[in-house]
Amino acid sequence: MGSSTMFALLDVLASVGRDWEALHGLEPCEVVSFETSLRTPTGAPYWDINGRKITPDAAFDEAPVPDLVIVPDLHVDPSAGLPEDMLTAADWIAGLSASGAVVTSVCTGALVVAASGILNGKDATTHWGVADALARQYPDVRVQRERVLVPAGEGHRVVTAGGASSWSDLMLYLIARYAGAETARQIAKVWLLTTHDDGQLNYASLTAGCQHDDKLIADAQAWAADHYMDATPVSGMSARSGLSERSFLRRFRRATGQSPAEYIQTLRVEEAKQMLETSDVSIDDVALEVGYSEPSSFRSAFRRKVGMSASVYRRKWRSVAPAAEV
Template identity: 45%
Template sequence: MTDRTRPIEVALLATPESTGSTLYGMVDVLSSVGRDWPLLTTGQAGESIIRPLILSRDLEPLPIANGGLVQPQQRLAEDYQPDVVCVLELFFDPFRGPQTDYSPEVEWLKGYWQRGGIIAAACTGAYLLGQGGLLDDQDATTHWAYCDLMARSFPSARVHPNRVLVTAGLGQRLIMAGGGTSWMDMALYLIARFFGVEEATRVAKVNLIDWHENGQQPYAMLSQTRQVEDARIAETQTWVAQHYNQRSPVATMVTMSGLSERSFKRRFKLATGLSPMEYVLTLRLEEAKHILETSDVAIDVVAEEVGYQDAAFFSRKFQQKVGITPAQYRRKFGGLRRLAGAST
């Protein structure tokens, strides 16, 4: 909890790879704190108790991702010490990493951290924390599609792909949210941290924000579709993408590769990061997710279509990997497809 006699100041770091929806979404949500609930329930607006502003290298209008343009309100300066700094989503290739030189931002963040600041990163913004060494020997999270890149780039960080929110560092002053709209979870956490759970609940009600209590797993693409450079392994990848529902697909892949079983499994794991059986499982579950989203067939039929005779075993594997049961997944994502189909 914090002193209510003044608004807290939350700086939102803007860069050329920032996305406008997260920057201005945070501006709108944080500006509503203390103001909108009284307006909607009594007709009299309250005072905003958080002051968000956009921070950048300088005060020049800044072109950002997707053709956006932002007007920064504060430049990076050694003596600038807001209550919180947020590093939001950066749009870059999950296989190559950011192509922008972020040295000025990273150095400023390191200095801000050393002066006792609180840093909250959403989605790929956590990459800048890693570049500054702030994630060394710390728990971390980011968008599910970028977790492999984070783990490779910052091997001493403990990256949690399923976690929507992670707090770490001295005094829990590092806050990281996963991908997509999990910046909203981060906003609610910050509101609760400074002004209490009741205030965060009011903001969630005003803005119809749902907490991602099941983590990122239900939203994640479980398998990477990128073909590997090892030609023999790539050939088996191509085959199993069409035949994952057959009996004993790994044995067929071994035969196709012309390698010994031990050599094949070692090279497959080296090339893809997964064992052959794990790879087959992810393909089967991705197809199961698609069937659940697009049809109303029974769960045991879904299991059989992706290669499992035992529906209970399939359901257990599905929940382990996806975080919710097949029936829960269908309710969560099938409704959107049905609605879209009805509207067309």
């Protein structure tokens, strides 16, 4: 795993009741004291993905027993099974949850929580690029790809957060839950934290997804990448495959998880996103460029796929690095 999210979580929790007060010349306030520790199966030092040596505070089986667990983002191949040490973590989490602990995760940490079984039958989220893998590996989990924060279960004793930067959403949620909304607002101001109220969809690459081994469908997808703006690209893909339209539709959905029409719409909206980010072409002209004869149809499809209007999307992403464009 990397270390930035993990230490950010520990640092922010440690600042509750301390940093806001220090900035205002007040004595530390112990309304709620988060006693944090970094734990691994053995407690032995390890090297993170970036080559930094990390020394945990304790092993899983050491006292005290946690009543709140946060699984940070993990550097794993989402298409493969979890390594042994993470399965050990999943078993530990299952036991803690059964004893009443609150279990939370950030980003790919949801894979470990899902492996524990405590997400079965519950809503959950993770990074948009991992959502398909989570749903495929743990079909009893109701994956909410678009959401940033999902409290679930009785008493909301399981909470999952989306991409790695959504650690801030989780932090503010937990601080408000245990120390009150005013304390959460104070911490947000001290750390300049904000929440991702517009969800994850506008960050997602719509064409990212699971790989497949169907060469015929892969060929159709490659053709579609150059012809999605055509008037009838689905018919073109079907004809290229040599299959009947009905057989092609079934095979395409089996390989990609989408119908051919949904896939074409995904390609069109993804290209529109790039044009909105990098050009001043009007939204109606963008619609025409990517294959929509009716701008209203484009606007509806864009909002459904991205979670916001095309104009709001353009304003958001054109402002990301304005200094670099000078």
